[in-house]
Amino acid sequence: MATKIIEWDISKPPFRIENLEGYRKVLVLVRMDGVPLGLVRMDTPFPSLEAEDLLREIHRRLGEKIRAKIKERRSKPVLSSAKGIEDRPSCPHLPAPSTLPRVSVCICTRNRPEDLRRCLDSLRVQDYPNYEILVIDNDPPTLATKDLVATYPSITYLMEPKRGLDFARNRAIQEAKGEILSYIDDDAVADPRWISSLVKNFLSDPEIMCCTGPNLALEMETEAQELVQALIELRGGLGQGFEKRIYDLNSPVGSCYPCKPIFGVGCNMSFRKKVFDLVGPFDEALDTGAALPGGGDTDMFYRIIRAGYKIAQDPCVLVWHRHRRLYKELRSQLYNSWGRGFMAFLVKSFLTDKPYRRTLLSAILVWYGYQLISCVLGRLRGKYEFPMDLILAEFLGGVVGLGSYFASRKRIAKIKAKRGAKDEVPQFREA
Known part of the structure; x- marks a missing residue:
């Protein structure tokens, strides 16, 4: 039911x-x-x-x-926004529309036109006056996405031939005209105040380089979708809570910080465009399609924090996401993204961030300990209510993930060599 x-x-x-x-x-x-x-x-x-x-x-x-x-x-008194819309004290008002920063909303997609249509419709009714929408069609097998976008005259269509989510994300960085880049998945629906809410965070503090928010279930019609919600709740919300937080390098979040996946998810993340000049672009060896479908968002969050900047997490910056409908799709997601992708991020960071190697090694060991003791043994003892095959899928993904980054890096180097481009590993840079 x-x-x-x-x-x-x-x-x-x-x-x-x-x-x-x-x-x-x-x-x-x-x-x-x-x-x-x-x-x-x-x-x-x-x-x-x-x-x-x-x-x-x-x-x-x-x-x-x-x-x-x-x-x-x-x-506190109620504030009036420049548009005449009342804003309560918890949501500070925006300045005059003529001074608002331009936002580039970026949707990286591949062969999901029906999901994309719903996403685009939600973006067309935003209450923010200054934004553009870019659709990055990643190695499309058909013209369905291009034909759909053609029915929306004000939306920009881009085709990225290199398959991989981070290739598409980086193409968006190159093409975007806005001061702020906001990424939303094609199978997500934006809250009507999504853009205005995220902009308020960037206006509040120049050191905030990234803003995330809740990624709530759009529907819970199948067993797999129920299980995703249950897992998110078991993991403490995965950074999708309802208290506003500001993270920086000194945030008191406990051990293994900032290696834990607490900052948000790639389905709902926004950046000042200039941060990519400061910390580098997305790592195309992560979130790179079937070869390694995960880790790119977590890697970017980590590099921003390590470079000394801030990440805002705001419950008002909300999207609704259609989680995997099929059980086999969920099992694949746990293996590839939650297991293999996350471990590949930790391995990559261990190799490139020498000052934090002890913390990163601890994060790797803690992850395996949690999977074996809390999840596997907890399930055997009846204390962890989640299907064993899904628990093992994530754990095995983490084991395979120890070597996945190396293989993916070689693949990316070959792809770039064919186009005469130099392959460099994006890593954090000291502020």
Whole structure:
């Protein structure tokens, strides 16, 4: 049975939730004045859910946070934005539209026109006045994506012939005209205030070079999608929490920092364009298609922190992502991206960042310890509720990942040599 996903703003009149036939649970994104506060899950034994029952559960789970927000709202005046839209104290207002930075929204895609259409439609209704949309079609097997983009006159279509996500990401850097580059996956939907919310973070502090936000489930209709959500919750949200955070090199986050995947995900990440001059482009040996489909986003976050800059994580910078629908797709993702890709990032960083080798070695050992003790043994003892074949897929991916970066690096060198380009390993640079 599936889970129905809804949004509920407690600052607006409550309503009864209908049409729950076929759903065993609801997952509610709770907002206040548009600002996300958290997720609340409830069983749905009936075809509808009364507003009073849901409100009771919301206040039980998020009551302390709601009271804090009410107190904050009463203590500060409401600000008026340049567009005449009210902004609550938690979302500072933007300056006049004529002074706002240009944002280049970049969608790297390959052969998913239906997903892409939904993503583009969400981007066309953003409340931000100064942005462009680039679609980077990565080694396309058909003209479907090009034909789709042609129906959107204001959107720029680019074809990147070298297959690999980081090739497409770097092509976006070359072509973008904006001061800020925002990456969103083709199977994601942007919140209407996504761009304006991320821009506010960059305007707040010149040392912020990257901004991320929650990557919430667009649908939970299959077993695989339910399992992805369960895994995200088991891992503490994977950097997708609902408290605003600013990370830098001195953030008190515990051991193995900044090697842990806590900063966000590539589905929802934005950068000042100049940061790529400071820390280098995306590493094309990571997130490079079937050869090594993962690690590129984590590597970029790590290099930004190691270079002495800041990453903002803001719950208002929200996208909805269609997670893998099929079980075999989820197993492949855990093996390739979560296991092999993450380990390849750690190995690459160990080789290139000598001052942090001890921390990186600790991160590698901690990862294997967590996988074996917490996941594998925990599952055998009934303390870790996740399918064993998926646990083993991620673990085996991590084992294979020890050698994956070397093989991928050789492949990239050959690809670049054919085009007369020099192959260099992007790595962090001291500020």
